[in-house]
Amino acid sequence: MSNSHGADPAFWRAGAISATVVMLVILGLLSVNSLTVITAGGSHVPPYTAINQQILYRYDPVKGYDMPVIGGEDLLFGRRYDPEQARALVTRGKLVIQTKACIDCHTFFGIGAYFAPDLTKSWLDPAWDQLWMPMTGSKTREEAMVKFLIHPDRYPTWSRQMPDLHLTQQDAEGVVAYLKWMSAINTNGFPANFGHAPQP
Amino acid sequence: MYQSQKLAIKYLVVAFALFGVMIAAGLLTAAYYLQPRLLFNTLDFSTAKILHINTLVVWNLMGFFGAVYWFLPQEVEREVVGIRLANVMFWVFCAAFLTVAAVFAVVQTGPSAESTLWLINQGRKYVEAPRWAALGILAIVAVFMFNIIATAVKARRLSGVLGVLIVDLVPLFVLYLDAFPSETNMAKDMYWWWWLVHLWVEGTWEVLIACIMAWTLMRLLNTSRRIVETWLYIDIGLVMGSGILGLGHHYYWIGTPKYWFALGGFFSALEPLPLIGMVVHAIYDAGVHRMHCSNRPALYWMFAEAFGNFFGAGVFGFMMTLPQINLFTHGTQWTASHGHFAWWGAYVCGLISIFYVVLAEARGARQIDGPLWKWSFALLNLGIIGMAGGLLIAGMAQTFHERALGGSTLQSFITAQASSWFVEGMWMRMAFGVMFAIGYVLLVVDLVRVGRMASVVELRIPEVGA
C-alpha cells in the first residue's frame, strides 16, 4: 500500500460505488429481456395451453442438447382446456406444490431438496409407463400420476417412499397439468440425456 | 454498558441457542437418508429440512442484529435511538419464531388454498415461513434500520463502516419482499427467488458481515480505521463487481436465455477474488501480530472465517460454477456440500468470533484462553469439513450415475442413491455431523464460562488507538 491511492478510502469507495451501479444497470437491462423470454408464451416457456398437446424431449443435433418438442393434440384427462381454464388448472398445481412444500424433498429445475427425484421432466419419466401404470391399474399416464399423488405410500418402488400429503383429486390433477406444462419449458438442455443413452 | 449492548447479548444468546436447534434438525434431516422409514407420514424429511434451513436463516439474522446492536453505540459513542422499540421487536422475533416452528412441526402443510400461504407454509426454499411471519421479519428489519439511521443522525457521525451498513440495509429490506409472491410460472418464480438467495444471502449479507468484521478487526487487532475502511471498499467493489452478474450461475437451467452461460460463468468465476483478498489479509495480520492477541478464540475464528469462506465458497463454489460442469453437478449433494461449507465459512465462523469479542468485553475479561475453545474449534471445523467431504463423495456418485449416465430419470436417481459411494457418503456426513454437534456443545460450555472462570492468565492488552 505505498502508492498514492493505497490507503485512501475515498478512492476505493468511488470504485465500489461505480462497480455496483454499473453491474446493477446491466442486470436490470438483462432482466427485462430474460423476463420476456420466460413469460408463459415467451420464446422459452410455452403457454399454459401446451397441456392440450403432446410433449417430447429430444436431442437437437444443431443445438447439441435435448430440447422440448411440442407436438400435435394430446389431451390431458380427455379434456381440451381453453386458455383461461388451462391457466387456472396450472395455477392450482403451483398452489399445491407450494402449500405441500414439494420442493423440500424434490428439485424443480434442479433446485430444492435432494431427497427425491428431480421433477423438471417427470411428466416424461419412463417410470410412469413401465412401473406405475401397471401398478395402479391405469390406462393413461395422467391417471397413474393422479392415483400415485393421492396415495403415494400405496405404490412403493424402493426403500424410500413419498408420504401421503393429503392431496384431493383436483389437487392431483392440477399437479399433473403443472408437470406436463413444465416439461415443455426450454431449460437449455437440463437434464441431459433424459430417458435415453448419452449422445456421442 | 449501553442498553443497546444488553439487547445485543440477548440476541446473541438466542441466536446461539437456535444454532443448537438447527443442528438437531440437521441431524434428523440427515437420518432419513439412512433410515427411510423414520417417522414416515408423521414428521417427514421435508418438515425436518424446513426447520433446519429456516432456523439457519433466523439465527444468522439474530446474530447479525446482536453484533450491530453491540458495536453501534461504541461507534457513535451514544445510546441507540429507539432502543425500547428494538427491545419489543426482539420479543416479537422470539415469539414469532416459536410459533412458526411449532406450526411447522405440528401442522406442517395445509390445504391448497391462499390461507395456507398466509398461516402455515409458503413452500419456497429458505423462505417457507408463512406470510404473517415474513411480515413480522420485515417489521423487525424496519425497526433495525430505524435504530441505525436515527442513531447516526442524532450522533451527527457517519463513519465509512456505518455508511456502508446503512446503504446495505436498503437491499436487505427490499430483497426480502421477495419472500411473498406465489407466482404460477416456475421460471419467473425462480428468477426472483434467486435474487433473494444469491443477492440477499451472498450479496447483502456479505456486506453486512464485512461491516461487522471491520468493527471486530479494529477492536481485536487495533487495525487502523483507514486500512479497515479501504479493505471494506475494495471487498465491496469486488463482491458487487463479480457477484451481481455472477447471479447468472443460477440462470443456466430455469428457462432463462443462454447468454447467462457466458455471463454467469465468467462473473461467478471471479467471485472468489474478494475471498482470496481476505485470506491474504489474514495471513498478513497473523504475521504482523504473530498470532498474539488477548482474545485468541475470537482471532482463530476470524481466521477460520477467512479460510472457510475461501475454500467453501471460493473453491467448492468455483468447482461447479461453469455451465459445462454444472449441467452434471446441479441439484445434487454436491450443491449441499458447497452450501454447508460456504455458509459455515461466510457467516457462522464470523458470528462465533464476534460472540467471543462481545463476551470478553461484556465480562471485562482481559485475556481469554484455555483448552476448551480449542477442542470445540477443532471439532466444529473438522466436523464441517468431514460433512462437506461426505456430501461431495455422494454428489460425485450422483453426478456420475444420475446426471451423466442415467439422464436424471427416477430409475437413475434410485441407482445413484443406492450406489455404495452415495451410501458411504451419507454415513460419513452423519458421523462428522455428530462430531460437529459435540463441538457445538463444547462451544456453548466455553461461551458460558469464558472470562468468568479462571482463564484470566496473563495480561496482554493492546493499547487502544495504537
Ligand code: HEM
Ligand atoms: C450436524 C450438522 C448438520 C447436518 C447433519 C446437516 C444436514 C443437512 C441436510 C440433511 C440437509 C438437506 C440436504 C438435502 O436436501 O439433501 C441440509 C441442508 C442445508 N444445511 Fe445443513 N446440516 C448440518 C449443519 C449445517 C450448518 C452448520 C449449516 C450452515 C453453516 C447448514 C446449512 C445448510 C444449508 C444452507 C442447507 C441447504 C443447502 C442445499 O440444499 O444445498 N447445515 N443440511
Ligand code: HEM
Ligand atoms: C457467501 C458465500 C457463499 C455462500 C454462503 C453460498 C451458498 C450457497 C448455497 C446455500 C447454495 C445452494 C442454493 C440452493 O438452495 O439451491 C449455493 C449454490 C451455488 N453456489 Fe454458492 N455460496 C457462496 C459463494 C459462491 C461462490 C463464490 C461461487 C462460485 C465461484 C458459488 C457457486 C455456486 C453455484 C454454482 C451454486 C449452484 C449449485 C447447483 O447448481 O445446484 N457460490 N451456494
Ligand SMILES: [Fe+2]
Ligand atoms: Fe450464487
